[in-house]
Amino acid sequence: MSINCQREFELLKKIGFVRTSGSEEEFKAANMLLEEIASIGCEGHLEAFKAPTSKITKATLKVVEPYEKEYEIAPYNCAIGTPEGGITTDFIYIEDGLDVNLVDLKGKFVLMNTRPNPKLYKKLIDAGIAGYITMSGTAMDEEDKTDISIARIREKNTQHGKIPAVNMRTKDCFQMVRDKASKVHVEIIMEDIELPSQNVVVTLEGTKYPEDIISFGAHYDSVPYSTGVYDNGAGSVIIMELLRHFKENPPMRTVKFVWYGSEEVGLLGSKAYLKDHEEELKKHLLMINVDVAGSILGREMALVTAEQNFVDYIDHTAKIKGFPLKVEQSIYSSDSTAFADAGIPSVTFCRFAPQGGAFIHTRDDVMDYLSAEALEKTTIITKEFSEAIINSVAFPVERKIPENMRKKLDEYFDKDPKKEESSESKK
Ligand SMILES: [Zn+2]
The missing domain is CATH 3.50.30.30 (Glucose Oxidase; domain 1)
Known part of the structure; x- marks a missing residue:
């Protein structure tokens, strides 16, 4: 069966309510994803983790002078x-x-x-x-x-x-x-408190190279006041459609689909996954993330945290296939970056709206600025790239994070502030 963007759009409407880290609504959305997974004929499960936050009972600020x-x-x-x-x-x-x-x-x-x-x-x-x-x-x-x-x-x-x-x-x-x-x-x-959050996980076993793992990721939580459809209900429904596709077209390598919770408060879901699956990570060859898509106005982008030759490969393939895709070697503030930090090459596919064309992190992140047709664009591009790679005869991506990306990751996660200081003073 081919990609059905109307079906994606309908699921997006269904999960389009505020789903903040550790909330009952986030849990509800996770269960809706589980139901959808079951309807595809797959078995999904929840993986729980704790999200630290605060319980605020009073907050006032008053100017008293002049x-x-x-x-x-x-x-x-x-x-x-x-x-x-x-x-x-x-x-x-x-x-x-x-x-x-x-x-x-x-x-x-x-x-x-x-x-x-x-x-x-x-x-x-x-x-x-x-x-x-x-x-x-x-x-x-x-x-x-x-x-x-x-x-x-x-x-x-x-x-x-x-x-x-x-x-x-x-x-x-x-x-x-x-x-x-x-x-x-x-x-x-x-006061400091911890709330329960969760990732939703499905595995499709590879038919030929079951020991090799490629994982899809999309965070399904939203920020407060936002229905988070553009960021990132859209990515969540895109990888659901890809699960459907790979269920019907069994992949040669093992494919994991993970919907991450609590991304918006500091990549907590992907960090918890990496921590809980340490043994399995050695087999992860690539993480394919989808974060922000579906905007009527927009441009397709692939942000690649891997070797330059993989960046070129995506760029060349986009040109050959006629996808208007801007490809960059960089890091993206999303779960893909947590994977890259763990040594796993990653790529994020996204559709960015021009300024004012669609909105993230506000109450204006709503369905009005999105369409099924726009959602289809990112879905097709992500599907074409991932399918070719997942079913490749010899895996074309080296499991390595190049030095220039390592440096960006260290800066992002602030691993060595002294180093950051010295590199900044050189500029
Ligand atoms: Zn996001």
Whole structure:
């Protein structure tokens, strides 16, 4: 049977509800995927893991000088709160947090333009700040049409220590800076908790080389406030359609299909999979990820974390077959990167909308900007490449991560901040 994009689109509508890491809705979506897998005649199972997050019971921020106004805030999960009763302290805008911005910050609450990378985070901790604010949205957002994005602070930062951290509307931050806010009262009461999350896993045994494994991956969780159809219900239904295809056309090599949970809070699903399947990983030859697809306006891309000759192979094949596919050797912030970090070559297929053509990580990630026809494009490209490789006589991809990609991965996972510093100062 050939690819049926209407069927994909219908499944996408079905799973198109907010499915955040560790929520009941994420669990519900996992079970819907299991049902679909069973309807194809395959056997799937759930693999549980824990997703660390926070239970927030109070979060207020009020400017107390030179004017009084309370603003809405969204604390970072896995950061820490303030003492009960809150703190009243100086407020200062430190722009990009250049060294010149980082003087006399002790005990102050700071606002900055970007989320701090581990290097800046450590400098802020060393400077003794009381906490920091990052921005979400634009200066012209309307409160009732937008949400403050909820983020989770990553271990690569908190290894340097924990401080209160919050997201606020860019619009409110703009107002605070414009109106010269100088003192704030902040109270955040929160505690660390762990929520249950899960991956959905199916295996199709290879007919000729069962010891070789190629895995498909797509994360099925969403961020808060987002129905996550573009990011990444779309990838989830694409690999479901591919499961259907390979069930009917048995693959020569073993193919695993994994729908990852909790990708949006730091690739937790793929990291848990890699940890729980250490023995099996030696047999993984390639990870094929699909993350973000289906936008009516868009362009097809393949982001390859592997040797240059594999990049060229995909590029040449796209040209020969007439696929308008942009191929790049790079890393992509998704589960494929966790696999590449474990030494497994990976490729992510995706369809990127031009600016404003479709939306991720907001309440505007909805079906209106997607179509079955657009979904079909990424599905066909992914199917054509994966089928040729899965059924290749001699496997054409070397199981190796080249040096230039290794360096990018180390930077991404912040394995060696000293090295990162020296390479940055060379630029
Ligand atoms: Zn995604």
